[in-house]
Amino acid sequence: MELFKYMEMYDYEQVLFCQDKESGLKAIIAIHDTTLGPALGGTRMWMYNSEEEALEDALRLARGMTYKNAAAGLNLGGGKTVIIGDPRKDKNEAMFRAFGRFIQGLNGRYITAEDVGTTVADMDIIYQETDYVTGISPEFGSSGNPSPATAYGVYRGMKAAAKEAFGSDSLEGKVVAVQGVGNVAYHLCRHLHEEGAKLIVTDINKEAVARAVEEFGAKAVDPNDIYGVECDIFAPCALGGIINDQTIPQLKAKVIAGSANNQLKEPRHGDMIHEMGIVYAPDYVINAGGVINVADELYGYNRERAMKKIEQIYDNIEKVFAIAKRDNIPTYVAADRMAEERIETMRKARSQFLQNGHHILSRRRGR
Numbered sequence: 001m002e003l004f005k006y007m008e009m010y011d012y013e014q015v016l017f018c019q020d021k022e023s024g025l026k027a028i029i030a031i032h033d034t035t036l037g038p039a040l041g042g043t044r045m046w047m048y049n050s051e052e053e054a055l056e057d058a059l060r061l062a063r064g065m066t067y068k069n070a071a072a073g074l075n076l077g078g079g080k081t082v083i084i085g086d087p088r089k090d091k092n093e094a095m096f097r098a099f100g101r102f103i104q105g106l107n108g109r110y111i112t113a114e115d116v117g118t119t120v121a122d123m124d125i126i127y128q129e130t131d132y133v134t135g136i137s138p139e140f141g142s143s144g145n146p147s148p149a150t151a152y153g154v155y156r157g158m159k160a161a162a163k164e165a166f167g168s169d170s171l172e173g174k175v176v177a178v179q180g181v182g183n184v185a186y187h188l189c190r191h192l193h194e195e196g197a198k199l200i201v202t203d204i205n206k207e208a209v210a211r212a213v214e215e216f217g218a219k220a221v222d223p224n225d226i227y228g229v230e231c232d233i234f235a236p237c238a239l240g241g242i243i244n245d246q247t248i249p250q251l252k253a254k255v256i257a258g259s260a261n262n263q264l265k266e267p268r269h270g271d272m273i274h275e276m277g278i279v280y281a282p283d284y285v286i287n288a289g290g291v292i293n294v295a296d297e298l299y300g301y302n303r304e305r306a307m308k309k310i311e312q313i314y315d316n317i318e319k320v321f322a323i324a325k326r327d328n329i330p331t332y333v334a335a336d337r338m339a340e341e342r343i344e345t346m347r348k349a350r351s352q353f354l355q356n357g358h359h360i361l362s363r364r365r366g367r
């Protein structure tokens with residue numbers, strides 16, 4: 001990849017490569033856009049096949065956070081970190097301390113939290129080096145693990161999508177196929193089960209599948225079979241890029257609504273599902289519950305306030321559908337339009353000078 005060319009094309013502000021030989025830290029922090037405020041986005045730890053793949057993931061995820069935070073109405077920009085390594089084997093205290101110091105060096109331009117492969121315990125270690133971390137243990141006044149909040153937001157957004165597709169937002173009796181039953185999807189399955197939905201689940205982790213089967217009466221299928229199962233709603237809750245040329249022809253669902261980031265492999269796949277009449281709840285609008293929850297820490301965490309805002313993901317998804325209909329465009333384009341309009345409006349509103357802290361002329365004092 002020609003990095004600067006790519007950064008220019010999608011307007012990235014900054015990319016940082018962080019390494020610490022002793023602890024094995026190899027991290028990439030990507031800051032996409034800070035028009036609305038400091039970049040907030042989680043840290044993913046994953047066994048990437050190459051540095052190129054890790055860089056691509058960091059860049060795509062960071063840009064997604066700009067859109068997610070803007071669409072959710074947060075005063076936050078977008079950024080994300082990937083750490084290259086196996087989260088089951090390669091973690092150590094020094095690694096997250098070193099990473100915390102790199103974040104501290106950014107002086108608040110980037111704030112982190114959990115993502116795939118990282119936990120509240122990891123965030124607690126980072127917190128020893130920097131204040132710019134959220135989703136740490138509740139005993140520090142934090143909101144803790146964001147996954148249940150993300151799941152609740154996805155559940156709310158799924159109901160809005162069901163209303164659009166089936167004329168009612170009730171999920172009772174609906175068949176929902178869930179790909180990946182990890183941190184977010186476990187809680188999502190709980191909400192769906194409580195409302196009387198029928199679950200079909202898959203995961204590469206057999207224990208995760210067994211738990212969903214036992215606790216929610218879910219039917220289990222092999223990972224490759226999840227796309228083609230007979231269902232009303234497909235909920236991608238594992239990794240990105242799963243709506244693609246190979247999977248689209250298999251889909252039987254009328255709705256796609258799940259927590260995974262970057263579900264469309266390429267934008268044209270969003271056009272394809274639109275043409276098929278599938279109601280797609282754009283990933284970064286429906287999965288904003290976690291970031292809304294951790295962002296509330298910036299005001300002194302209040303769970304009730306955060307949950308109220310997460311509930312509004314229902315309204316936000318409806319807003320996206322309304323824009324899509326008004327402008328006769330696919331929902332993923334409508335979501336981008338909604339986010340971009342907010343960023344542009346705020347960029348313009350901020351164009352007049354306002355001194356921040358000390359005025360530059362104050363330097364003259366004492367001379």
Ligand SMILES: NC(=O)C1=CN([C@@H]2O[C@H](COP(=O)(O)OP(=O)(O)OC[C@H]3O[C@@H](n4cnc5c(N)ncnc54)[C@H](O)[C@@H]3O)[C@@H](O)[C@H]2O)C=CC1
Pocket residue numbers: 114115116117146147148150179180181182183184185202203204205208223237238239240259260261287288290291
């Ligand atoms: N945790 C959160 O609050 C948020 C998570 N997300 C996104 O939601 C998705 C899930 O996140 P988490 O639940 O936190 O991660 P997780 O790692 O706890 O769960 C993901 C699950 O997917 C499974 N999986 C991986 N590849 C698979 C495959 N090919 N087929 C079937 N299962 C597979 C894993 O074994 C794991 O159980 C990710 O894309 C993440 O970026 C988005 C917003 C917030």
Ligand SMILES: CC(C)CC(=O)C(=O)O
Pocket residue numbers: 040041042043068113114115135146150261287288290291294
């Ligand atoms: C706090 C995290 C859940 C934010 C994030 O990285 C995401 O929404 O993908």
